[in-house]
Amino acid sequence: MSLETFLFWAIASLTGLCAIAVVVTQNIVRSAMWLLFALAGTAGIFFLLGADFVGATQLLVYVGGTLVLVVFGVMLTAQGPFITMKTGAAEWAIASFVGSLLLAVLTFSILNANQFHFAALDPQRTDDPVSAHQQRMSRAEGSMSSMALGESLLGIEGATPPARLSGARFAGAAPIRTPMAYLLPFEIVSVHLLIVLIGAAYLARAKRRRGGAS
């Protein structure tokens, strides 16, 4: 067992335990705290895999943004000092049904992907193109994941790692993915988000009566 494997299991089991605590806890702010640990653990796994950019984004968006807003909303709307949520038996049943369905889908697709393995955790293995590419990227000065992401976004030749399409089985060698620029879709999505932000600010603004009369 190498250091990376040991760290992976330690972080992953802690993340899983915190995720269970999120569901089991009835106090909403305590469950937000457990969610903080679960999300930070996920970010830790991203860092372990050499995906610094994704890990830092995870922290910035979910911990710094979403979770703070959750607790902020609770503090603004709470009637009593500490809120507890009672969950009924029916809610438990529906939630566990949907949850196990999702788990089944994920397990099925992971088991079906015929070359799934922890590329960063298994540095000896170089026979397939994906892990070879990742090793090349991580051996370059520091970790190059953000540069690779950016080049892939612009569709620079050679930046997009050759990979098999997820979940699909191929008999022979992996078909090389054609480099694609994702800049336009990315811009469209960001402009869309900006419009949503402006719309939210418009809807939430203080309504003033026209004519200046109070």
Next chain:
Amino acid sequence: VSDLFSAAFSASALLAIVSAVLLVTFVAVSAVFFIWLERKVAGRIQDRLGPTRVGGKFGWLQTIADGLKLLVKEDIIPAHADHLLFRIGPYIAFCGSFLAFLALPFGNGVVALNLNVAVFYMLAVMSSEVFGIILAGYGSGSKWSLFGGMREAAQVVSYEVPMAICVVIPVIVAGTMNLNAFGNDQTGGFWQWYVFHDPFTFGAFWTYFTCATASCKRAPFDLAEAESELVAGFHTEYSGLRWSFFFMAEYASMFAVSGIAILLFLGGWNIGLPVWELFGLPPDLSAGLGWVGNVINVLVFIIKCWLLVFVMMWVRWTLPRLRIDQVMMTCLKYLLPLSCILLFCVSLWQLLVPPAVLRFWKYPMAAICMLGILGMVWRIVSSRNPPPLTGMPGVWNMPGTPTYELTKKA
């Protein structure tokens, strides 16, 4: 499992432990120093002396004495508090600001983790410090703490946006998010620093510093612990060691945001004057002198960060506290549009301005700024500032106070 104790494992684990212990020690010791400095600066600005007794000269042991007092103080948890949240809040706050130091280079290559997205990582991790403060404010079960926590949440979520945009501006100029590369790019004279690169990075520096002051909840933006309105805000119910964790976190993040400002805008560990070339050394000291050069680089970097922290203290004890609506208005109506305009203009500047202007701009900019600073220093030094003859107000007149001899003569 036996592999766990192999040589490679022990080496990397030892390295990790050594760098973590070094960083924790640095954070704790600099917090002790900053608290002493804060009191001295506050005293001097308010025409007092600050601590003078403990430890002989300048009261330099005052913080240690206070720290010992905090260690033995009773750790009270209010009956109405949510015990888990109350206990864990300080630790989350401290971890958030400590983790940022992992990616902060103190010298060329003197960094625990040379991340390619270092500045982004630091911003992300420091935003989780807020969460500890909000949990503490909510979990205390006190309305003052709750108000403090709410203000902190609103303020930090808002100020994070212009701060991040201002960080993007030098990132556009340099083309990297690696803080170590930032330090290396600004080797040479101070005119190479990114703050002088174009008019928009100059504006971005001031905007960034304002937002950073607000994100460390320092006055004039310290609404989360406004003593005059909220007793002590989010830490009203805290005492002893837990309380001191909040202050370690605050001073640590002051140093961290100053470090980001130094690295992004003010030349990192470079001294800014061609001093080393006079002795025939290369401008990058670590290449010329090895580990001695690294030690000098680290010292230069730490002193520059201390200067910025000193500016934060200076601002704190000079300006009055804003109201919460004024704080929000400053961010949303002024700083946010300003940072967006700066970001837009710096992109245009990089794309449209002819290369000659691009290369030449920094020299007059740097010259004007340095002349301004020198003029200010000259005015301070040359102005007549005689010591008071009749003792200082609010100070016991006794041997050791600066005015004692004067009053005896008079």
